[in-house]
Amino acid sequence: MNNLRSVDLNLLVVLDALLAERHLSRAAERLNMSQPAVSHALARLRHLLDDPLFHRRRREMVPTLRALELAVPLAEALSQIRTVLTPGAFDPAARHVFRLAMSDYGAALLLPGLMRLLRHEAPGIDLIVTQRSREGMVGAVIDGEVDLAFGVFPDLPARCESQGLLEDRYVCLLDPAAQPQPWQGLTERAYWAAPHVLVAVHGEAATEIDLHLRARRKTRRIGLVLPHWNVAPQVIAGTDLILTIARRSLDRVPPGLQVAEPPLDLPPIPFAAIHASRRRGDPALRWLEDRARQVLSGQAEGK
Template sequence: MGTINLRKVDLNLLIVFDAVYSTGNISHAARQLALSQPAVSNALTRLREHLDDPLFVRSGRGVEPTLRSQQMIEPLREALRLIRQQFDGERRLELGSYKRTFRIVIADMLEGLLMPPLLREIAAHAPQITIESRPSWNSSVTDDILAGTLDLACYVFPVSAPGLVFETICPCDYIVVARRGHPQIGAELDTETFLALEQVAPIPELRSHSTIDRDITIGGGVRRIAYMVHKAWSIPAVVGSTDLIGILPRRFAELMAPKFGLQIFESPVPISPQDYHLIWHQRNTDDPGHRWLREAMLKTLRADARSGLVPAASAC
């Protein structure tokens, strides 16, 4: 193939290429770019002619990249990032008129603490920003961020992937909660009682990135889960009115204990602490709107840490 005449290559073709590669679906790319499906297909046709390569082949309900596409995607994304960075550096983000919907996943334990002050921050400074919160149990966080269908996650997430950026926001250690006056628990909770009592716990999808089940198994026991919930915020209410016990992040349990009449116990079986992270794709690192939202979330979490709502972290 001869040298490509860059004067004949429309930059928008490369943006379309990136969107199709990210989503693996022409219709999804069209929605992401606010274009019609024929417009996206036409852009791909033009780029195929420039590069003399099909770029994508049909596969199942979407498309898969050719070898040429796989070879060019990362250099192309880096080039687009540098171009955006230069343009963004020349203009100030006008928050008052900035209109965008951010699709995010927030760990259940943090959502009720983080979102009210964050929404107040958005209303005060960027009123046309909309947040679409997606359930973590119904989302493949890694795949969705890599595909561009999820903008940001605030999550306990120990697995990394090429292209993802992590920032630790706060630590999380776990304790056991039971209702006050529980007939089978004295001043302390021993291992035998802990393993004998039935528990309320999140559904398996919500526990997929937690080490709790594994740690209890390593400790020689098995959780007797009698009731599974879709929202971890339900656990304090269930524990407070039954003989079930639960495992919760320490600070969250301390906040809920007075309201639901809970006792807090150190776990007799060691449970590994975990960190919450902000997670996003590196292509959004220099995006001014995305950067503002990340900074607003961190600002909110820092304020919560100062007030004791969430644990402080060195990164915050």
């Protein structure tokens, strides 16, 4: 076993970046190092750990089983070290990359205001945003593939923690001219009789609405399943479809369509940021969560 005094702990930072990026040049950019320096560090890591750590497959570096086993404990250890060295402090003037995951609803809600704030307050900070299913976002947070995920997370495993940012509500979007006549507004009877649009990233899935209805032994007819929120309002025009959607995702109501209050009791929509429990004390994550809350609270005040 290697004596800790003989180990260059900077190598562990390189390994953490390589595990996150799976790409030599991107890891070098993240670390503000040259590519040859990262290659040299990887060679030393392979010797130190007696394992190849990565295999090349096309343009990606695929981690070995040994490297994957190290990923979570390594991320936890580095997070604790950063907390010890910079307790309660994060320098937004420094170069930093945050990896985030969110749906297009979350991106529309948060990103425009957050990017304006960051470009003004912290132009050295870069964001890399990916879209995944809810389960995929939770898994990516736990595995350290992303720093924060933003969305609606009603149930979280013990290894994740949530910070509430904003509460939204459901409204219904419909084309009154295409509804069965005579149209007398969106009644509960009309709601159950209509076909509905369901937005799910990966095919058919139960949303909070459907889980809420099933708990009351009710179901709605799903006439269309879509993977994206942003196209959903456009498919309503000229049809009898009803879209039950988060109010804040409707910046503009397409011409001819109508926003109506749901004729039944639906739960609120708690928009939150989640992070891995092991990174609870990470000052960088706390800083970004605070900025996200600042952006969204400004929106709430303007509503």
